[in-house]
Amino acid sequence: MNVVAIVLEALLGLMFLMGGLTKLAGQKMHVDNFNHWGLPQWFRSVTGLVELVGAIALIVGIWVPSWGAWGGLWIGFTMLVGVIVHLRVKDTFKQTFPAVLLTILAIVVAIIHSSELANFPG
Numbered sequence: 539m540n541v542v543a544i545v546l547e548a549l550l551g552l553m554f555l556m557g558g559l560t561k562l563a564g565q566k567m568h569v570d571n572f573n574h575w576g577l578p579q580w581f582r583s584v585t586g587l588v589e590l591v592g593a594i595a596l597i598v599g600i601w602v603p604s605w606g607a608w609g610g611l612w613i614g615f616t617m618l619v620g621v622i623v624h625l626r627v628k629d630t631f632k633q634t635f636p637a638v639l640l641t642i643l644a645i646v647v648a649i650i651h652s653s654e655l656a657n658f659p660g
Contacts, residue, residue, distance in 0.1 A: 554593035561586030610648030
């Protein structure tokens with residue numbers, strides 16, 4: 539098992555577990571962010587669910603690499619959309635960089651496990 543993948547899956551999994559839960563709970567920061575981006579609040583809830591699915595896949599991926607591969611792709615795509623949202627509203631580099639970094643880390647997980655993509659869910 540690749541130690542880098544395990545560490546990234548654990549960290550990203552926990553981060554997106556927390557992020558998804560706080561979006562679903564309607565934490566003020568997330569409500570304010572979605573208002574700033576001009577996105578409806580129902581989309582915050584959808585985003586929270588998408589993040590939870592990705593988090594679960596990444597955490598399961600610690601033991602089943604194909605889940606890590608798909609979780610990395612799922613979160614990578616989700617965060618790429620997040621980067622586009624930041625760019626669309628002309629957020630600063632400081633506001634946009636976390637989404638860029640998380641996109642890259644999720645894609646690294648997907649690349650590490652890329653040979654396992656065809657084995658999903660297995």
